[in-house]
Amino acid sequence: MPTAMLKQEAISAIRASYQLLRTEKNLSPLNDRVTHSLTHLVRTLTRCQSPELAKFLLDAPELAVEREHLPILCGIAECEMEKFWARHLIGRPVCDLAEFWYFPEYTELCQAELDLFKTRTFERISFLGAGALPLTAFLLAHHCPQSEIICVDFDEEACALAEKLGRKIGLKDQVKVQRMDALQYVPAQNELVICASLLQGREQVYQNLQAQDCALIVRDSEGPYQYLYKAAELPSVTSFREIAKTQMDARRINTSRYFERATEWMDSARAA
Ligand SMILES: C[S@@+](CC[C@H](N)C(=O)[O-])C[C@H]1O[C@@H](n2cnc3c(N)ncnc32)[C@H](O)[C@@H]1O
Known part of the structure; x- marks a missing residue:
């Protein structure tokens, strides 16, 4: 994909996740909207590893609010995700840690x-x-x-x-x-x-x-x-x-x- 398109895709994914996470009450995997949005965000950022793209995203003034606040919301979602998965794995007859998404x-x-x-x-x-x-x-x-x-x-x-x-x-x-x-x-x-x-x-x-x-x-x-x-x-x-x-x-x-x-x-x- 050309870099310009990937830039745009990354900006949209970052903005969309921030808008969603700041308004949703339940940030756990029980909320499919949150799961889909974060999965898409992680996948998109994984494709943005070139130094040029990374620099662009980190310096983008239009993403300053997201840069400050999105990691905090992701942290809350991660704690919820870990609890969800721990409960799920404890409840399984045979516990296979490899089931966990990450x-x-x-x-x-x-x-x-x-x-x-x-x-x-x-x-x-x-x-x-x-x-x-x-x-x-x-x-x-x-x-x-x-x-x-x-x-x-x-x-x-x-x-x-x-x-x-x-x-x-x-x-x-x-x-x-x-x-x-x-x-x-x-x-x-x-x-x-x-x-x-x-x-x-x-x-x-x-x-x-x-x-x-x-x-x-x-x-x-x-x-x-x-x-x-x-x-x-x-x-x-x-x-x-x-x-x-x-x-x-x-x-x-x-x-x-x-x-x-x-x-x-x-x-x-x-x-x-
Ligand atoms: C999502 S979890 C697990 C860590 C994550 N997998 C990672 O690599 O960062 C983060 C945990 O850190 C705990 N935590 C954060 N600050 C802490 C502190 N100062 N003392 C003890 N626990 C802390 C939170 O309660 C939370 O359960």
């Missing part, structure tokens, strides 16, 4: 994140803002059987659903759910902390973590996907050093950045 994206994302820290083994991996359907935690449990996985979320219902789902798929001993604000979370020694893309209060979380012996993965959003998720605030360079990041890829919505504590990195650089 299972392929999460599988790709998790694989790309595993590559970021492949030279290290963590005793514990925590996922802050894990949600009702903590797929990342379940996938990590499979790939890192030696690690304990902790899901942190302050939403009571999300925690109850995540716990039930973990039990249903036989991971209750490896994947633990802690209901608390991530701001209060204290990692163990040699822990990897993953900050979900919808984590609130991230700057405070980074500040709390800078005194701890942990590594960090921050889920970010780049290019046109910033209409779905806001770009993440990053930790200060004096406390954490970015070691590696995943590349933008049409198979994954988020990019991820891997950090180690700045002092730890300097010590290993000196020793090398």
Whole structure:
């Protein structure tokens, strides 16, 4: 499709989703209008990955309101979608996580994140803002059987659903759910902390973590996907050093950045 047509299609999809989501009361998958609109939006943005198109969409003054507010509405819809799917999967006689619409994206994302820290083994991996359907935690449990996985979320219902789902798929001993604000979370020694893309209060979380012996993965959003998720605030360079990041890829919505504590990195650089 010529770029001009794709530009127009992307503008229409962004505007239409924003107009719909801001007026609908129910943003869960039970509302077909919301599901169709968001599916179309994600598919359209996936086709807009060229640097020229991405720049055009991010700089478009006529989309400033959508750029500011659409990711917030998408975040609400995502929380609802995760709860819907967690309930659905818990209710199935046999629970197959691959039924979830975005299972392929999460599988790709998790694989790309595993590559970021492949030279290290963590005793514990925590996922802050894990949600009702903590797929990342379940996938990590499979790939890192030696690690304990902790899901942190302050939403009571999300925690109850995540716990039930973990039990249903036989991971209750490896994947633990802690209901608390991530701001209060204290990692163990040699822990990897993953900050979900919808984590609130991230700057405070980074500040709390800078005194701890942990590594960090921050889920970010780049290019046109910033209409779905806001770009993440990053930790200060004096406390954490970015070691590696995943590349933008049409198979994954988020990019991820891997950090180690700045002092730890300097010590290993000196020793090398
Ligand atoms: C949709 S969900 C799951 C994460 C999503 N799959 C992702 O990768 O971002 C986001 C969850 O983060 C939780 N959350 C956001 N900020 C939080 C915080 N400061 N402490 C604990 N949970 C938080 C919300 O309750 C919600 O359940």
